[in-house]
Amino acid sequence: MIELYFLYQNAVLWGSQCLFSSAAHQRSAGDENNVDDSEDESGKTVTVRMLEMRASKLEEQVQDLTARYKKALADSDTVRRRTQKFVEDAKIFGIQSFCKDLVEVADMLAKSTDSVSEEELGDQNPTLKNLYDGLLLIQEQLHTVIGAGIGGTATAHFLRQHFGQDVEIHVYEKGKVGGRLATVTVNNQEYESGGSVIHSLNLHMQDFVKLLGLKYRKNFPRKTAVFNGEHFLLEETDWYLLDLFRLWWRYGISFIRLQMWVEEIMEKFMRIYKYQAHGYAFSTVDELLHSLGGSLFINMTRNSVSESLLELGVSQRFIDEVIAAVTRVNYGQSVSIPAFVGAVSLAGAQANLWAVEGGNKLVCSGLLKEAKANLIHAQVTSVSLVSVTPQKRGKVLPWSYTTEKEKGSAMYDIVIIATPLQEGMANITFENFEPPIPEVPGAYHHTVVSIVHGYLNCSYFGYPDPKLFPFTSILTTEAPALFFDSVGNVSPVNISKGFKKKQPQEAAIWKVFSPQPLERKDLKTLFKSYYSVQVTDWQAYPQYGSTKHLPSIVLHDNMYYLNSIEWAASAMEMSSVAAKNIALLAYHRWNRELEMIDQKEFIHKIKTEL
């Protein structure tokens, strides 16, 4: 633009100089031809008159030239402005034509691949096959998921469902597929060591099991007691009415109030399936919860379960003896956890629970396969933003990863982080993001799971005769002397293979949850003798209360964080709900369908239909 402007100015100046020099030349020529210089009647000599005439002519010329010079200057300004606009238009046009070219190239690629028939792609023509595969790769969008637990694999599944077959999905996993859904083997039988129970109303988990042709495994009926470190406070019997009477005697109608509370929350939570079936997505966990249960749900993430239940009229004794026992077994934490996760925990203590025959982790491997995702065994160490592609194509996010053998990097269009980002866990650094990706606050809670093959020490619980000990599940209340949260008799993941439930006095497989690894003296206290102990130290779920805010789902234009939902409540179904939400959110944002995100009016209409 500046160069063009200077050229034009020089041309105008150069033209003016020519005009002036020709005037000077005319004058000298006139001087040379002057012969008659006699006076006229006004007393002026011919020379004077000629000079006057020339002067007036020159004056006219000067006026004419000044006018032309002014016009030239005005024209030059217009041309400058026009040139400027032209250059700007050229730039915009350049981008537009680049986008158009891209779309044309994409269309051409699609036409090229469509024109090749399956027969032509046979083994006889490897060059054509390679070319064809190469063209397909160029056409595909690349998505990636970090983490192959239930959240990551369910995301891969839903991404495939919404984006279709043309996208390529890479899933990075540094450990085993399944993540916190895992088993340990004792005497050739596998036992769940991580997330173990699913609610009968968890519809995504149910759908996965059906889709993958897996089988349900019903939980064996258990007989539960609550231990306070000295004796049992509550003991379940074979008599339902007797149990009810005892509950009423000890806690009044607290247990009925509690049951109604959990049912009401569960019913509201179930709205999510309808919203998701309509294709609606939420950009924050708060928006999602608000759409389900309004300010009640939002407050439930802020107030503790004990506060909420006290307000409801549940007795302090019931909270200390029953609610605490449930929050300890499910989340290793006290009744100060928020009410929402408290309610999920209580739903997880209901009778209608199930698991997956063969192990819950089979859902993860099945979903990966079903999504035709590429599993990459590598640890992602950093994610950095390199360039911005025009408009709809969003940002391109590459990252480095390390495997046992190599370091590498790759580029993706959409990135989903499905592993906890808390300090000391995923250890992913984010580079070149503007604004920078804020650190995700909060900590994860350590829970140690010990799978013990042995004989329970029933005397420790006040039952010297093991034959009279009827309990298969022992929960605990908050007591400083207690070194464990719960101990329960567990069945293998394959119960259909002729498995018979062991009696409590027999050597059996026990699962102990504790905040710290069990010491030898602890094992000696809990077990009369044992054959083996297998320990898994999980960073199992958030340390509730370690942050005030629920983390963001959207970390950047095309980068999402799945585990933010765990801060509302951590459970297999919660991760599945988050996975569906992120796939929908990513899809709508990619396609600029913003009316499908954080919808209020339509959701209100659907809510009233329920």
Ligand SMILES: CC(C)=CCC/C(C)=C/CC/C(C)=C/CSC[C@H](N)C(=O)O
């Ligand atoms: C809002 C409510 C009351 C329920 C939402 C539905 C839901 C997510 C139910 C799950 C219940 C359940 C099986 C809980 C188990 S506790 C979580 C456990 N520690 C785990 O790791 O899975």
